[in-house]
Amino acid sequence: MISIRNLKKSYGSNHVLHGIDLDVRAGEFVVMLGLSGAGKSTLLRCMNGLVKPDSGSLTVGGIDICRKHSRRELAQQAAMVFQHHNLVPRLSVRKNVLTGRLGQLGTLASIAQFFRASDLQLADACLQRVGLLHKADARTDALSGGQMQRVGIARALAQSPKVILADEPVASLDPKTATSVLQYLREATRELGIAVVCNLHQVEYAREFGDRVVGLSQGRMVFDGGPDELDDAALQAIYHQPTEAAVSSMHAAEQGGRWLKPLAATAGAM
Known part of the structure; x- marks a missing residue:
C-alpha cells in the first residue's frame, strides 16, 4: 500500500x-x-501530497506521489485523520462524514453535495464502526473532543481509502479517551485491510496499538521493529536527548517485552 525508497527532503540548507x-x-x-523536528510530520506530508520530496520514490495506494497527480486521485486512495479534527462544527455528524465522499463524486454533484443513497448508507456504516450512529443527526459542535475525533475517523473511512495517515490524532485527548479512539481506528482498519501510518509521541500507545514501530531521529530512520522490541537502546536512538518526554517514554517501554537493537546499532555493527 505504501512504498518509499531513498526519500529525501530539504528546506534550503536544512536537511x-x-x-x-x-x-x-x-x-x-x-x-x-x-x-519534535525528527521529520515525522514532513514524511507524513510527503505521503499525503502536501510536500514534494526532493528525490527518491514514494507510492501511496498505487499513486506515484513524485509524479503529477490530482488531489482527487490521491483522495481516492489516501485519507487523513487530523490532530484538531478539521470538522465543520455547524454541520451534523452525518454530513461531516459525508464530506469524505466528495472526492468520489463528479464535479457538479460535489459542488451541489448531491449524495447517493449508497453514500448515505456508507456514512452510517462508518459511524456504526466508531460507535456514533446514534449521534448521526446531532450538530458536531455538541460532541466531546473524543467523539469529534471518532467522527474524523468515520469521515476517513467513508473515503474507502487504501491508506489512512494520522498525524497526532490523540494529542489533545485524555488517556482514557485516547485509548478508545486508537482502538476504533485500529479495529476498523484491520477489518477493512487499510494500511495506517500514525504519528504519535506516546511510546505506551505505540506498544499497545502498533503492529510495527518506526523511529525517526534527525530525519533518519533509526528503528523499525515490533512494539515489544522497543528497548532502552532503541529509545535512546529515537529520543537522543534526555528530555522529560524521552525519560517518560523509556519508563513506559521498560515494563516488559523482548528487546531488539535499533537500526543505528545494527548499522554500526555491519
Whole structure:
C-alpha cells in the first residue's frame, strides 16, 4: 500500500529527511515515533501530497506521489485523520462524514453535495464502526473532543481509502479517551485491510496499538521493529536527548517485552 525508497527532503540548507526506506502493507498499523523536528510530520506530508520530496520514490495506494497527480486521485486512495479534527462544527455528524465522499463524486454533484443513497448508507456504516450512529443527526459542535475525533475517523473511512495517515490524532485527548479512539481506528482498519501510518509521541500507545514501530531521529530512520522490541537502546536512538518526554517514554517501554537493537546499532555493527 505504501512504498518509499531513498526519500529525501530539504528546506534550503536544512536537511529534514535523509534517504527514508519504508514499506507498509494492507491492514498494517505502523506507528511513527520521534522528537519534535525528527521529520515525522514532513514524511507524513510527503505521503499525503502536501510536500514534494526532493528525490527518491514514494507510492501511496498505487499513486506515484513524485509524479503529477490530482488531489482527487490521491483522495481516492489516501485519507487523513487530523490532530484538531478539521470538522465543520455547524454541520451534523452525518454530513461531516459525508464530506469524505466528495472526492468520489463528479464535479457538479460535489459542488451541489448531491449524495447517493449508497453514500448515505456508507456514512452510517462508518459511524456504526466508531460507535456514533446514534449521534448521526446531532450538530458536531455538541460532541466531546473524543467523539469529534471518532467522527474524523468515520469521515476517513467513508473515503474507502487504501491508506489512512494520522498525524497526532490523540494529542489533545485524555488517556482514557485516547485509548478508545486508537482502538476504533485500529479495529476498523484491520477489518477493512487499510494500511495506517500514525504519528504519535506516546511510546505506551505505540506498544499497545502498533503492529510495527518506526523511529525517526534527525530525519533518519533509526528503528523499525515490533512494539515489544522497543528497548532502552532503541529509545535512546529515537529520543537522543534526555528530555522529560524521552525519560517518560523509556519508563513506559521498560515494563516488559523482548528487546531488539535499533537500526543505528545494527548499522554500526555491519
